[in-house]
Every structure is written in structure tokens, then in C-alpha cells.
Amino acid sequence: MTSPFSTSTEPAATGPVLTVxxxxxxxxxxxxxxxIAELTVTAGQLLVVDLADVTFCDSSGISALIAARxxxxxxxxxxxxxxxPARLTRTLTLTGLADFFPTYATAGDAIAAHA
Structure with missing residues (x-):
């Protein structure tokens, strides 16, 4: 069974939080x-991409994450x-992309680390 794709954005003090x-x-x-192209991100902000509800990610999805970066x-x-998700973490690690994406358990953790 496939999971329907959607995104939502919430403002945070440090910048947008994009949930996928x-x-x-x-x-x-x-x-x-x-x-991502519609988002307003300004100098010094943090764009948080929440992937908690991503059920599958292929190379096209990874490419979209690189676009966010x-x-x-x-x-x-x-x-x-x-x-x-663990599978995506493994893929990012194996491809060497994990070094390009700081990762956190929650949006709150990412925001606190950026502040």
C-alpha cells in the first residue's frame, strides 16, 4: 500500500519547518x-526538513533533498x-551525503542547536 505524498510548512523563529x-x-x-522553491529562506535562517512520515525515498527524493540544501x-x-528514517539514514551514509546534512531527532532539537 502506498502512502499519499504531502508537504506542509510551519514557521519557526529560525526559519521554515517543511514536513514531508x-x-x-x-x-x-x-x-x-x-x-522548496516556494519557500522563503533568508540569510542566517535554518530550513528544517522533517522526514518522520516519509515511508520511502529513492534517488529522486534524495535529489530533492539536495535541492533543499x-x-x-x-x-x-x-x-x-x-x-x-533508518533506511534513508543508511543510504545517506553509504553515498557520503550524510556529511552534507546535519540530522536531529526532532525539529525542536534542530532549532535549539541553530539558536
């Missing part, structure tokens, strides 16, 4: 990229991934 739900794959990654860097901001 469902399967992040070749069919849904363009929607995530479009959502690129958007943050272009704005002279930072990005953090939170609640990264």
Missing part, C-alpha cells in the same frame, strides 16, 4: 522541489534534516 509525508520518489520529488545555501542559510 508519504513516498518520496520519481513521481513525487518534482512536487517537493516545487514546494542548495536553496538554503543560495540564501546563505542552513538546512537540517529531522527524524530521518
Amino acid at each position: 509525508r508519504g513516498e518520496l520518489d520519481v513521481a513525487t520529488a518534482p512536487r517537493l522541489r516545487a514546494r 542548495n536553496v538554503a545555501e543560495a540564501a546563505k542559510a542552513k538546512v537540517a534534516l529531522v527524524a530521518v
Whole structure:
């Protein structure tokens, strides 16, 4: 059974918190990229990407996460991934991308570390 894809954004004192739900794959990654492009991230802020409810992530999904990092860097901001599922953590580690994404257990932890 597939999980429906969705995103939502909440403001935080340090910048936007983008929550991603469902399967992040070749069919849904363009929607995530479009959502990321709509975000307002300014210098010094932190873009938090909450992956707690991501049920699957393929290479297209990882590419969309890299796009989030690129958007943050272009704005002279930072990005953090939170609640990264174990399988995705393993993939990020094996590909060497774990070094590019600070990860935290919760959005609160990421925000506190950035403050």
C-alpha cells in the first residue's frame, strides 16, 4: 500500500519547518522541489526538513533533498534534516551525503542547536 505524498510548512523563529509525508520518489520529488522553491529562506535562517512520515525515498527524493540544501545555501542559510528514517539514514551514509546534512531527532532539537 502506498502512502499519499504531502508537504506542509510551519514557521519557526529560525526559519521554515517543511514536513514531508508519504513516498518520496520519481513521481513525487518534482512536487517537493516545487514546494522548496516556494519557500522563503533568508540569510542566517535554518530550513528544517522533517522526514518522520516519509515511508520511502529513492534517488529522486534524495535529489530533492539536495535541492533543499542548495536553496538554503543560495540564501546563505542552513538546512537540517529531522527524524530521518533508518533506511534513508543508511543510504545517506553509504553515498557520503550524510556529511552534507546535519540530522536531529526532532525539529525542536534542530532549532535549539541553530539558536
